[in-house]
Amino acid sequence: MPTVSGPDGADPGLAAAGQARIGWAERTMPVLGLIRESFAASRPLDGLAVAACLHVTAETAVLVNVLRAGGARVHLAASNPLSTQDVAAALASWPGVTVSARSGAARETYYRHIHQALDSAPALVFDDGGDLVNTLHEERPELLAGVAGGVESTTTGVARLRRMAAAGTLAFPVVAANGAATRRMLDNRYGTGQSALDGILRATNTLLAGKTVVVAGYGPAGTGIAERARGFGAQVVVTETDPVRALDAVMAGFRVLPMAGAAPLGEVFITATGSRDVITPVHLEVMRDGAILANAGHFDVEIDVRGLEKLAVTVNPQIRPSADEYVLADGRRLILLAEGRVVNLVAGEGHPAAVMDVSFTVGALSAVRLTSARPPLPPGVHEVPAETDAQAAGLMLACMGTRIDELTPGQQEYLDSWRYGS
Ligand code: NAI
Numbered sequence: 299m300p301t302v303s304g305p306d307g308a309d310p311g312l313a314a315a316g317q318a319r320i321g322w323a324e325r326t327m328p329v330l331g332l333i334r335e336s337f338a339a340s341r342p343l344d345g346l347a348v349a350a351c352l353h354v355t356a357e358t359a360v361l362v363n364v365l366r367a368g369g370a371r372v373h374l375a376a377s378n379p380l381s382t383q384d385v386a387a388a389l390a391s392w393p394g395v396t397v398s399a400r401s402g403a404a405r406e407t408y409y410r411h412i413h414q415a416l417d418s419a420p421a422l423v424f425d426d427g428g429d430l431v432n433t434l435h436e437e438r439p440e441l442l443a444g445v446a447g448g449v450e451s452t453t454t455g456v457a458r459l460r461r462m463a464a465a466g467t468l469a470f471p472v473v474a475a476n477g478a479a480t481r482r483m484l485d486n487r488y489g490t491g492q493s494a495l496d497g498i499l500r501a502t503n504t505l506l507a508g509k510t511v512v513v514a515g516y517g518p519a520g521t522g523i524a525e526r527a528r529g530f531g532a533q534v535v536v537t538e539t540d541p542v543r544a545l546d547a548v549m550a551g552f553r554v555l556p557m558a559g560a561a562p563l564g565e566v567f568i569t570a571t572g573s574r575d576v577i578t579p580v581h582l583e584v585m586r587d588g589a590i591l592a593n594a595g596h597f598d599v600e601i602d603v604r605g606l607e608k609l610a611v612t613v614n615p616q617i618r619p620s621a622d623e624y625v626l627a628d629g630r631r632l633i634l635l636a637e638g639r640v641v642n643l644v645a646g647e648g649h650p651a652a653v654m655d656v657s658f659t660v661g662a663l664s665a666v667r668l669t670s671a672r673p674p675l676p677p678g679v680h681e682v683p684a685e686t687d688a689q690a691a692g693l694m695l696a697c698m699g700t701r702i703d704e705l706t707p708g709q710q711e712y713l714d715s716w717r718y719g720s
Contacts, residue, residue, distance in 0.1 A: 309387055316356075316388030318365075323356035327655040328697040329690065330360050333662050337368035342666045344369030349420035351375045351412055351430035352451065353643060354382040354399040357654035359389050359526040361424075363716035364662050368392050373418040375411035377426040378643060382423045384555040388643060409433065416441060422665055423448040425472075425526035427596055435467060447668030447675060448472040449661045453486070453517070454572050454596035456679065471675035473664040475657065478682035480690050482518045482540030485657045489649035490642060491522025494568060494594040495530065497646030501620040501635045502590055504566065512558065512564035515571035516543040518592055523568050524552055535560045539575075549594045557581050568588045568641075569600035579605040587630040 324331065337343070348365055352358045354376045355577045362372045364496075373388065376382045376399035383401075390646070396418070398411035412433050419441055425431050429447055432443060447470050448455050456476050462468040475481060511532040513524045524534045524547070534554045537560055540542035544554050561581035561619075565588070568578045568580040572595050579602065594602045607613070610624035610632075617633070620641075624632045636644035663686050668675060695702065705713070712718055 305674045310391070312387040313382035313391050314388075315386035316359075316383065319356040319385055319708055320359040320388055321438075321651070323651040323654075324363075326651040327357065327360050327393055327654045327658075329476070329693045330662070330695075332693055333659055334364045337364055337662070339584060341369040343669065344421070346370045346421040346446075347416040347418040348372045348424065348665075349375075349430060350423045350424035351377045351415060352424055352426045353377055353648060354386045354397070355643075355654075356383065356385050356387070356447050356650055357651045357658065358709060360651070360654075361661065362389060362392075362395060364658070365665070366392070368662075368666075370394075370422070371418065372396070373398075373415040373420065374417040375430070375530065376403065376408070377429065378640065382569045384487065413438070416504055419444055421446050422668060424451070424665075425449070425455055426451040426719040428458035430676050431455075431459065431468075431472065431479065435462070444467040445470045449475050449663075449664045449668070450679075451661065452476050452623065453519075454523060457572065458649050461678050466530055468679070470677050471668060472678075473668060473680050474660070475661045475682060478657075478660045478690070479684075479687045480694075481657045481660055481682075484653050485649060486518035487522035489522070489653035490519040490570065490594055491524075491644050493642035493649050494519075494523050494570070494592070495526050497620075497644065498566065498568070498590065498592050498635060499643040501592075501618060501641070501645040503504060504590065506566070508672045509533070509561050509565045510535060511536055511568065512557075512560045513535065513552075514567070514569040514576045514600070515573075515595070516540075516547045516552075517570065519570040520568075521550075523594060524550075527566075527568075528552075529704040532566070535563060539571075539573075543669050548552075558584075560707045561585055564589060566592070567601075568592050568594055570594040571600055574599035575602050578601045578602045578633045582606055582609055582626075582632060585630070588633065590635065591638070592635040592645075593638050594641055598604065598637065598639040601634070603634065604636060606632065636660040656690050656694050658694065660686060662691065 348370045367661045368584050369395045373396045378570050386397050387400045398414040456474040509532045511527040512535045513520050514537045516538050535559045536547040536554050562584045612625040614623040620636050622634045635641050
């Protein structure tokens with residue numbers, strides 16, 4: 299099959315470097331390697347078109363390869379223009395793959411790329427944030443009938459889908475891969491925990507030990523960040539709006555404050571809420587000189603960047619890669635990382651490949667479920683079944699060489715029975 303590349307495709311000169319990155323990622327993604335082998339044998343996606351709007355990274359390339367091994371043709375657009383790596387060029391040279399992605403693409407180009415992926419009239423969609431599924435419903439409704447289902451990767455995208463389902467507008471079943479227990483543990487918590495701090499350190503090379511780090515949001519992502527920041531020796535303050543999550547943070551030994559109370563104390567701020575306007579001019583006005591602002595939430599709305607621009611009398615862009623300095627009227631300097639976008643992807647390399655190994659395994663297994671379920675899954679948001687989680691976790695443990703106990707028949711019978719009491 300000839301290789302087709304989107305009209306805005308990546309520079310072919312980068313293909314060799316991109317292929318090397320993919321090879322490196324593949325080494326640390328052994329679970330997907332096993333899935334690829336089984337897909338190559340059973341071809342569960344034979345002849346299907348898959349439209350995917352995902353971060354165009356080496357790890358995503360490994361997933362694309364698995365889908366391809368399963369028989370799918372894959373049409374990939376970038377879910378975040380700033381996270382696109384040179385792997386786009388390598389992917390574009392693979393048979394059966396179309397890539398529309400360019401690093402730093404403007405909004406108009408970003409949506410053109412999504413439309414190019416949708417031009418494939420997909421039977422399956424992979425989304426990360428909900429923009430592809432949204433565009434499909436709003437602007438390409440003629441394609442909806444051909445879609446068997448979708449897989450959504452992130453919390454923010456799943457929240458959008460649930461609102462669509464509640465409004466009765468979601469036209470096909472979508473598996474909330476983000477909700478999988480393995481995914482929330484490895485990706486949101488351990489992945490974001492490590493990679494958000496990695497992005498901040500690459501952008502600033504700041505010493506975290508002894509610093510006051512404010513983490514907004516104590517969901518899995520915020521929990522991972524708070525734990526890792528503490529591991530670096532930082533004094534961590536958590537802000538929350540949910541009393542249960544806030545109580546959890548207090549019990550874990552973190553100081554919990556409203557953002558108004560945390561703003562004058564913090565030296566590094568990291569938002570991970572999935573909400574908007576978490577840090578606003580009210581907070582910026584009382585921050586310390588040199589405070590570092592970073593966002594790990596999906597969209598760039600958590601830090602009010604426009605508000606920051608209005609407050610600043612001078613902006614010194616790129617004082618370091620991914621770091622812009624905003625000078626306020628009284629001379630205080632606030633350092634905004636990655637323009638308020640996902641810091642781990644823009645200033646770092648995103649999650650380690652080993653984390654994405656399990657997340658994408660859940661996605662690949664969900665794709666098979668969507669195409670093979672009889673009767674087909676009804677339109678709506680579907681959770682990942684416990685068996686899929688157990689399968690993915692079991693494969694990862696096996697790849698790590700970690701063995702666990704199995705329930706004996708007697709234990710199983712005891713656990714299943716209601717007859718045993720005191
Ligand atoms: P979650 O929804 O489980 O947790 C978010 C927490 O933030 C909740 O406990 C909520 O009560 C709290 N919150 C909401 N508004 C707040 C506010 N104004 N101030 C303080 N706390 C507030 O979500 P999860 O899984 O922890 O993800 C959080 C965000 O991170 C989402 O946008 C998600 O898409 C994103 N994410 C980013 C990743 C990355 O690689 N950077 C990876 C995984 C998730």
